[in-house]
Structure formats: structure tokens, C-alpha cells
Amino acid sequence: MKATRPPDALAPDWFLRVRLKFRHLQLFIALDEQRNLHRAAERLGMSQPAASKLLGDLESQLGVSLFERHSRGVTPNWYGECLIRHAHGILSQLQHAGEELNALETGSAGVVAVGTVMAPAVTLLTSAIERVHRDKPGLKIGVDVGVSRDLILRLLEGELDFAITRIPAGFPAERFVFEEIGEEALCFVCREGHPLTGQTPLTLETMAAYPWALQPPGALMRQRVDGLFLQHGVTPPRQIVDTADLLVALALVDKSDTLTVTTREAADLLCAPQRFRRLPFEEALSVQPYGLVSLRDQRLSPGAAALMTTLRELVAHQKRLAG
Numbered sequence: 001m002k003a004t005r006p007p008d009a010l011a012p013d014w015f016l017r018v019r020l021k022f023r024h025l026q027l028f029i030a031l032d033e034q035r036n037l038h039r040a041a042e043r044l045g046m047s048q049p050a051a052s053k054l055l056g057d058l059e060s061q062l063g064v065s066l067f068e069r070h071s072r073g074v075t076p077n078w079y080g081e082c083l084i085r086h087a088h089g090i091l092s093q094l095q096h097a098g099e100e101l102n103a104l105e106t107g108s109a110g111v112v113a114v115g116t117v118m119a120p121a122v123t124l125l126t127s128a129i130e131r132v133h134r135d136k137p138g139l140k141i142g143v144d145v146g147v148s149r150d151l152i153l154r155l156l157e158g159e160l161d162f163a164i165t166r167i168p169a170g171f172p173a174e175r176f177v178f179e180e181i182g183e184e185a186l187c188f189v190c191r192e193g194h195p196l197t198g199q200t201p202l203t204l205e206t207m208a209a210y211p212w213a214l215q216p217p218g219a220l221m222r223q224r225v226d227g228l229f230l231q232h233g234v235t236p237p238r239q240i241v242d243t244a245d246l247l248v249a250l251a252l253v254d255k256s257d258t259l260t261v262t263t264r265e266a267a268d269l270l271c272a273p274q275r276f277r278r279l280p281f282e283e284a285l286s287v288q289p290y291g292l293v294s295l296r297d298q299r300l301s302p303g304a305a306a307l308m309t310t311l312r313e314l315v316a317h318q319k320r321l322a323g
Contacts, residue, residue, distance in 0.1 A: 115150075116145055179291045185265075
């Protein structure tokens with residue numbers, strides 16, 4: 001069946017009118033993972049005819065096909081991709097609801113899932129968590145550190161309550177509430193005893209002669225470093241290991257003359273004395289500001305709201321000290 005444009009715009013309660021079922025959401029995800037109607041039906045404990053009828057009836061109600069059928073199986077089209085993405089979010093939210101109900105039943109204070117880029121993970125967020133746990137010792141908080149694009153995708157899919165990150169290009173800004181916090185200051189790191197530690201002034205030309213461990217191309221920190229070499233007209237390092245894992249980068253730095261770049265907060269926490277050193281590069285280096293990001297149409301749980309309020313208070317306090 002070829003996808004067609006819906007004849008009319010869907011009403012706000014369209015899911016009631018087309019009799020959308022919980023089973024539909026499970027089938028969307030199973031079809032996305034299996035790309036085969038028979039295997040998806042088996043995974044859900046259904047017969048293939050029953051799964052086919054469930055999907056076909058919904059497509060008939062919507063007036064569009066959701067999956068392209070072919071000899072090897074099925075592939076979601078744009079309509080199918082849309083519903084699969086939202087199905088993940090709905091089921092993830094229901095899972096969080098169960099965890100929160102269990103926490104409340106046992107006298108705990110609920111569950112919070114927060115994502116963050118690196119700098120606030122080792123300073124701002126840890127301070128906020130310590131403060132919140134004084135009043136809510138039973139609050140279960142999960143923290144994931146990642147790059148902005150991955151965090152925003154997980155926020156949209158309902159896996160995170162909120163994030164401390166940026167909103168990358170290509171995402172609809174109107175979906176989010178963004179409260180700016182500040183920039184991530186970056187620094188270069190080498191091992192203790194590296195040949196560059198005794199060189200002044202430190203130049204990009206000299207640094208480019210050594211191997212590097214950097215975030216993969218396209219990552220914000222990598223873009224900033226690549227832009228720095230381009231800005232100064234210096235040929236970038238020829239030997240680069242691409243890794244998003246700072247621990248892998250530091251392991252390479254520790255065992256060789258490899259250089260890496262990270263946030264100053266992470267360097268201060270992880271670069272143990274007598275093992276690593278921040279290189280005294282004179283030019284200030286940072287990436288665009290990050291901030292508190294939440295979904296505009298989503299109400300936070302009491303625990304998530306408490307953590308976000310504490311983060312706002314800490315940010316305000318830091319700005320007063322700096323100003």
C-alpha cells in the first residue's frame with residue numbers, strides 16, 4: 001500500500017476516534033525492531049493474521065499506510081516513523097510512572113531521569129543532587145552524561161525528565177523550554193612529563209605535531225577544536241583517534257604523547273596530580289552556552305521539579321558571585 005496524504009487534519013482526540021490501542025504501540029515498536037510482520041507478531045504472542053489486521057484497521061482509519069510492504073518484510077515510512085517515535089515515548093513514560101508508583105508505595109520520593117553534557121555533570125548537577133537528597137533522601141536519581149544531540153533525542157522520546165544541554169540545529173525549538181546557564185570552558189590535557197609541558201609559548205603548530213584523541217567529527221567540542229586550527233591557518237593533526245569516551249582518551253594520553261581536549265571542570269576532577277596536566281594554552285577556548293532544557297508541554301514529576309528548582313537556585317547563586 002502506498003502512503004497517501006490524510007484527506008483531513010487529525011483532530012486533537014484522533015487517537016480516540018481511530019481506537020488506538022496499547023497493543024498498537026507495542027506492535028509499532030516490534031515492527032521497527034524486527035522489520036518483519038511474522039517475527040513481530042511472534043514477539044507479541046499474536047498470530048500473523050491478527051497482527052496484520054490490527055495494523056491494517058488502524059491504517060484504514062488514518063487513511064494512510066504506515067509501513068511499506070516488500071518481499072523481505074516491512075519498512076516504516078514517514079508516518080510510521082512518527083508513530084514509532086511517539087510509541088517509544090509513551091511506553092517509556094508509563095515505565096517511569098510504574099517506577100514512581102513503586103517508590104511512593106515504599107515511602108520513597110519518586111524517580112528522576114536527567115541527562116547532562118560533561119561540564120555541569122561534575123560540578124553543578126552533583127551539588128544539586130547532594131542538596132536535594134538532604135530533603136528527599138529517598139528520591140531515586142538517574143544521571144546520563146552524553147552529547148547534546150543524543151540527550152535531546154532521549155528527552156523527546158520520554159527517557160529523560162529534563163536535560164542540561166544545548167538544543168542542536170535541526171530540532172524544533174518551540175518544543176522546548178531553554179534556560180541558559182553558561183558556556184563550557186575547554187582545555188588541552190597531556191600526561192605529566194609530556195615534551196610540551198616545558199614549552200612556552202605554546203602554539204597550535206607545535207601541538208599539531210603530536211597524536212590526538214578527540215570527540216568524533218560533528219561533535220560540538222570537535223567542531224570547536226577543528227575551527228580553532230582553521231581560524232589560525234594551522235594544518236590539523238594528522239593522527240587523531242575519534243572517541244566520545246573521555247576515559248578512553250585519557251588512557252591514550254596516559255600511555256603516550258597523545259593530547260586531548262575536555263572541559264576544565266572534568267580536567268580538574270579527573271586529571272590527578274603527578275599523572276596529567278592542563279597545557280597552558282593562552283587563548284580562551286569554549287563552546288556555546290548550555291542550559292536547562294525541558295519539554296514545553298510536559299509537566300515534571302515532584303522529584304524532577306525539586307531537582308530543577310535546586311539547579312536554578314545554584315545557577316543564580318553562581319551568577320551573583322560572578323557578577
